[in-house]
Amino acid sequence: MxxxxxxxPRIAGRGTAMAVGAAMVVITGLAAAPALxxxxxxxxxxxxxxxxxxxxxxxxxxxxxxxxxxxxxxxxxxxxxxxxxxxxxxxxxxxxxxxxxxxxxxxxxxxxxxxxxxxxxxxxxxxxxxxxxxxxxxxxxPVTCSADLLAERPSPELRRQADFDATVAYNKRLRADCRARTGPVxxxxxxxxxxxxxxxxxxxxxxxxxxxxxxxxxxxxxxxxxxxxxxxxxxxxxxxxxxxxVPTARAFLRSSAAAAQDSFQEFVKWCDGAPGCALHGRDVRAVWRSLLARAGRGELEDPAKPGASLSTSDLVNKIAFRKFYRPDHAGLAAAIAGMDASGPLPPSPTSAAPLPAATPVFCSDWRLPVRDYREYASLVAMMNTTAPDLPHLLPLHMAAACLGAPTANPQHRLEVRGAPPILLSNALxxxxxxxxxxxxxxxxxxxxxxxxxxxxxxxxxxxxxxxxxxxxxxxxxxxxxxxxxxxxxxxxx
Missing domain, CATH: 3.40.50.1820 (Alpha/Beta hydrolase fold, catalytic domain)
Structure with a gap:
């Protein structure tokens, strides 16, 4: 072809596997690596x-x-x-x-x-x-950390300066624990x-x-x-x-939110025009908003874990965002329709999402400083404005997990001289x-x-x-x- x-054109703006032992967790992208x-x-x-x-x-x-x-x-x-x-x-x-x-x-x-x-x-x-x-x-x-300490990770939904300070303190404790268990690397x-x-x-x-x-x-x-x-x-x-x-936390989070929201808008547009969509003829955004509300109250059942509630973050990142990767618009529509038809669970609290894989790698490459809770709240508001259909996106979790972390390899513009042609490939x-x-x-x-x-x-x-x-x-x-x-x-x- x-x-x-x-x-x-102008446009606005893969899963974590953890092998958990009795006392620690190895953070990797591979649950059971082939032995050497x-x-x-x-x-x-x-x-x-x-x-x-x-x-x-x-x-x-x-x-x-x-x-x-x-x-x-x-x-x-x-x-x-x-x-x-x-x-x-x-x-x-x-x-x-x-x-x-x-x-x-x-x-x-x-x-x-x-x-x-x-x-x-x-x-x-x-x-x-x-x-x-x-x-x-x-x-x-592999980075190795205490499973018990990882389970204590605070929610990225910070509501006051005390929550911000507690997250920074937790990140410091976690880094010290991971460093001690992992070694000098x-x-x-x-x-x-x-x-x-x-x-x-x-x-x-x-x-x-x-x-x-x-x-x-x-x-x-x-x-x-x-x-x-x-x-x-x-x-x-x-x-x-x-x-x-991308120079700042605000610019990084805005561009990440814009990309995700663009994919959601493309999904809605596809569903409106595809008779085979499980939500065809319905107000897709209204159905989705109802699921977000149910997840926020702890009333939405996790399709993969019957009887367990699905958090808003997991609904966005593990259900919708993963379907956008493939992309699988039909699969996402079917999943949304199935959850919409399911009965509500008794309201229950939902826990913070697991620590993303290799967060220490990300934190060592991205300097995303946030001064205090007030600035953090402004970043959350900006993301919710940029991606109104997708709250609690994973990049925000990453930024929260990196609060207070040192950055060995911060962002900079490339300076390349003497290289052959480099081919870049990206979906629109x-x-x-x-x-x-x-x-x-x-x-x-x-x-x-x-x-x-x-x-x-x-x-x-x-x-x-x-x-x-x-x-x-x-x-x-x-x-x-x-x-x-x-x-x-x-x-x-």
Whole structure:
């Protein structure tokens, strides 16, 4: 399918798994990571052995020894968990392509071992697909914290200065606990350090230049890598792009809310025009508002846990937001219709949502200071104005969890010189990484930034139909850069 020439339109503005033990919880993006048969590697070496997952054969695992602190390369080290699947057609092999997982908190090892189908057949044929668990995640020194302390997390619905102060104090206690249980890597989790890990992996793979595909939070890693090592890049795809230049908490939360609200508006528009929508012919917003009200009173039953109440936050983030990712408009409509038809539970209190995966990683990358309760309340009001249908969005939870936290790798505009063309891919209606972020990062990359627009919905776009897939495959395999302003039509979901 040919590319569609276009000018950029103006638009307003993956789940946490926790393995809980008796006394602590390991915060990871992977509930049960494939075991590494390979012994810890020597510096710069990768000793591959089959991963411990007989149900999904063909993947190999290894461990790469890297410094805890790259400023002290002779100091303590830890092993980075790595996995690969070799190119299906060795005779057509281009090299290794490293995948940067999202989250933060997603496991690249899990992606390679269990979800290799997320890559196109051509990429699987032509590349060894390699990924890793970023430091602090999965098999790479995962952040470990007290389960009891995590269960005490205060609600982000702060109502007074005392609540604000209590949250800051709680965050401090939690960081101290996680640091003590995790070890020295806890203070070195930011993406600037992970960039050094990524370059060590490139060298260990024997690749003179890096071929990279970063998705969602992995685009922050890719953008920082090309800024740090521009001449070590062969090709780089940034899919569902995060803009690490967003300067303030207000700007970050506003842009996040605008992206989510845009996806809700697209859902309502779809339902109004689709006879197959389970809410077709009804006032979708009115039905949704009634569910929000019932959830706020603790009267809405959790479809996944009969007899248990569903919080407003979980209704927004675990029901609606997750459906926007795929996207699954029909599934969301059916879920809303089912909850609307359900009988009310006796009113009961709802608890705060679990701590998002790898929050310490996020806090080390994003400086989102909030002075006091008054400013926090103004941010909540701004988000409710920007996204009136989606209160308690996850970015607000993240901002609350980072109150008082130090930031090792704060936001800044990219400065890239000497890099090859970088291909950015973003859906026009992405609920988590809004299209304006992709436009911004492409501009920061200057002449080297080429944005390919998927004119549809969802978080992730490189395999959204043959047009997108062919464009990305051609770039990765043959370095064929799509014309500027290219777009691909939406594929019916």
């Amino acid at each position: 040919p590319f569609r020439g276009r000018s950029a 048969h390979a012994s810890p590697s020597a510096v710069g070496a990768l000793r591959w052995a089959p991963c411990d997952d007989p149900a999904r054969p063909g993947a190999e695992c290894a461990a790469l020894s890297v410094p805890v602190d790259w400023a002290r390369p002779g100091g303590p080290r830890f092993d980075l968990a790595v996995a690969r699947r070799k190119a299906a057609d060795p005779g057509a092999r281009v090299g290794s392509m490293v995948f940067g997982p999202g989250g933060p908190g997603d496991s690249g090892v899990e992606t390679v071992v269990r979800r290799i189908s997320r890559f196109s057949p051509e990429v699987r044929r032509r590349f060894d697909i390699v990924s890793f668990d970023p430091r602090g995640v999965g098999g790479s020194e 806890f203070d070195h989790l930011d993406t600037a350090r992970t960039v050094r890990d990524l370059d060590a992996l490139r060298a260990a793979l024997g690749e003179r230049k890096l071929t990279f595909h970063g998705s969602s939070y992995g685009t922050l890693l890719g953008a920082r890598y090309v800024e740090t090592y521009p001449r070590r890049v062969r090709a780089m795809v940034l899919e569902s792009v995060m803009d690490h230049s 209606h992405d609920p988590a990484t809004g299209y304006p972020w992709a436009v911004s990062v492409a501009r920061q990359l200057g002449r080297g930034g080429v944005l390919l627009t998927y004119e549809g919905h969802g978080h992730g776009s490189v395999t959204s139909g043959p047009c997108m897939e062919d464009a990305v495959d051609g770039y990765l395999t043959d370095l064929a850069v799509p014309p500027r302003g290219s777009g691909c039509p939406a594929v019916p979901s």
